[in-house]
Amino acid sequence: MTATTVGSRSTATPRQLWPGITVVVLAVGLAWLANLVAPAISALTVAIVLGVVVGNLPVLPAATRPGLAWATRRLLRVGVVFLGLQLAVPQVLGLGAGTLLTVLATVVLTFAGTLLLGRALGLSRGLSMLVGTGFAICGASAVAAMEGVVERDEEDVATAIALVTLYGSLAIVALPLLAGPVGLAGADFGRWSGASVHEVAQVVAAASPAGAMAVATAVVVKLSRVVLLAPLVAAVSMMERRRRAAAEGGRPPLVPLFVLGFLAMVLVRSTGAVPDAALDVAKTLTTLLLAGALFGLGSGVRLAALVRTGPRALLLGLLSTLLAMAVSWSGIVLLG
Template sequence: MPTVPPVPAAPDTAAPPTTTGRVRRLLPGLLAVGVAVAVAVLANQALPAVSALTIAVVLGVLAGNLPVLPTAARPGLTWATRRLLRAGVVLLGLQLAVPQVLGLGAGTLLVVLATVAVTFVGTVALGRVMGLPRGLSVLVGTGFSICGASAVAAVEGVVERDEEDVATAVALVTLYGSLAIAALPLLAGPAGLGGEDFGRWAGASVHEVAQVVAAASPAGAAAVATAVVVKLSRVVLLAPLVAAISVAERRRRPAAEGKRPPLVPLFVLGFLAMVVLRSVDVLPAAVLDGTKFVTTLLLAGALFGLGSAVRIAALVRTGPKALLLGLFSTLLVVAVSWAGLTLVL
């Protein structure tokens, strides 16, 4: 009986996606990010007290909850959220010059360190007492103690959290930072701090850089300049705080639960490298100005992507408790920084 020859196997047509195919898959989401970033930057120019990062995340939340984003946009939004975020945090390091920060003096730097530590630990502890998700408490504690939306964006990749937690933290930074712009100048007299000393207080307690400038402006240009440097001294602490949170997350999540956060995220090392590069003063002013603008664009794109994944119904469920947490954290950062500066000035 003759042997029937085997039927040849069908060729494998599931070839890996080409670069062109990948670009086409990401393009709808990237176009949405580009439009949102442009709107956020233009809106920020009209309302300087509201940062482009805050506007971007609000646009993302609106786009994610209204029928304006096609399903095809999701891959590009996911890609932009992760990649743009890390690139933006790395470039953020170019805004920090260590000699400039050290020029503030040991007393002011000690106050900044104590304020950041007490605000972060106190916020996380109160969030636990209130029964809020740990991820939300860590995001709020980081944003309020360091540098607002940028800090929230930097830490969201290393802490276990829901998408709604990120939007809630940024919303709280916006709300209470805006209130601080109005309240802090009114408190300058009763607090006994004027001129550059008031600038130190604004820099040590207000959340966003743009909010710091707005809050310190009534005290004059010298106060604004001092406030910005003090604020940047808080930003320097972003890297060690993110690294510490990452280590804590590794201990909380056994290896059996899946991939754990890296011991020190690569983008944090990149951030530190940029701080060193800025501190040796080899880059011209035009390059530094350009990278500052690019940093804003990158972080705004990432926050739009984060906001687009938020669902308002889930966000509302944590509203009242989250508002109380933000209020407590704001009062804590304002009180600790004022008490510290009163002692050292």
């Protein structure tokens, strides 16, 4: 399969976009309702699953493809920008130097280690980079943010999202069972959950058995990982495009605008000037936007392609998860 061209733009007319956009709106509505009925299930997870289901059944006409592609790209970028409003610098700094160093080490070593593991397993660079980003930062949302700046196949995106969903779900069950053997409880277990589990909703579910304090700590630690999404995407973007510029004679492009928008929103939130009501609206809007984007990405998942990827991708996901858990546990034990 030919690698997707980074930064490609749709030339479809508004009339051609509406069928796909309508499908996205309906899917987001269903995901939102499912979350209201079963709050333990993230709307983002439901959106991904819906996308995979409809993408592998003969239910989506060809007329929906332009709108799906447009919505996936646009909603993702706007959603990542609004995600910045969930983060405040003072809140993150309040975690303390030890926890922040643990988070940084977990992100860096998980990302770099996953790239090395992917190479050793003979997997593509694009897949390894997407898996490394998703497992190191914030799951499917991070995969979706990174896929626009690296050379990869559509199958790589689908596989990375499937792996994040699978191993993040398994972590919800595994971490509480491991809390006793590894000697973590309360806030420390919350730190471990926040530093090692992939999606925010999965973090909450994993930390819940340890109590409210563990959940609160886990969410803040998790959001401190999300802060690193912008610099990671920016660094990879510049590195990738310089590499292609050297090979193709082009000019290296600037950092993606949505990354700058994300950082701007973090700064706005950090001023304390945004009312709580506005933050609640922004949080809901972020969920809806990312749900739409992830539904679009899920609709591109082809289960047959995942089967062809074979056990090597599953092994990469397992090893990357274990790496994140091991590094974060070590940091909590050694640094407090």
